[in-house]
Amino acid sequence: MINVQRLSKSFKEVQALDNLSFSAPDGQITGLLGPNGAGKTTCLRIIYGLLKSEQGEALINGIDANQDPINARRQIGIFPDKFGLYERLTVREQIRYFAQLHGLSGMELEQRTELVINQLDMSSLANRKSAGFSQGQRMKVALAQALVHNPKHLILDEPSRGLDVMSTRILRDILREQRAQGTCILFSSHVMQEVAALCDRVVVMAKGRVAAEGTPQELCELTGESALEEAFVKIIGSDEGIAA
Secondary structure (H helix, E strand, O other), X not given: OEEEEEEEEEEOOEEEEEEEEEEEOOOOEEEEEOOOOOOHHHHHXXXXXXXXXXXXXXXEOOEXXXXXXXXXXXXXXXXXXXXXXXXXXXXXXXXXXXXHHOOOOHHHHHHHHHHHHHHOOOOXXXXXXXXXXXXXXXHHHHHHHHHOOOOOEEEEEOOOOOOOHHHHHHHHHHHHHHHHOOOEEEEEEOOHHHHHHXXXXXXXXXXXXXXXXXXXXXXXXXXOOOOHHHHHHHHHXXXXXXXX
């Protein structure tokens, strides 16, 4: 489980996070939904240790990412907003490299590498360098790097950005498989259809705070709307937000 408790973070005069608190349970997909500047990416970067909060805690299985970022990071797989790959390495070499960063070695290293290559149907790409890969192929490599150490938590920042329809479907299927295995999945998105289709719970953020949270259906009922997009517009249109 991921627990975010009273997180605050500012960049000079800009208050990116303002006493933010929410939970992402195991075996569920939790979506962070909000307009640009709501603080979604800042929140995720604190959880996986790229930023430090000024106050509050980001707990991954009880490990504080501020106080013990290395051990916290071992608990999670990170699927970044941009698929930065080492283009001189083959797909297999890149996956093995990330597995080793997470402490895998020997037979376990080789077995997990082959398992994730097969899981993502990348056997034909495994010995190719990633220079010139399509966006969908790059997505698969980035996802393999996030999954190779079999993390119990998966964090994704706008995972379907730039993907075609087929790549998006593959990604969604994999996220559902991970959820069924008990993985705690937390992702940010601007795509209402994606959030409505995937998420068990949604945390709506505005101005660095939680404006509302609940299932997509609960948010619709809360606002008296039939579609999540309309519910979202009504929630962020309120200065104070709506607590679910």
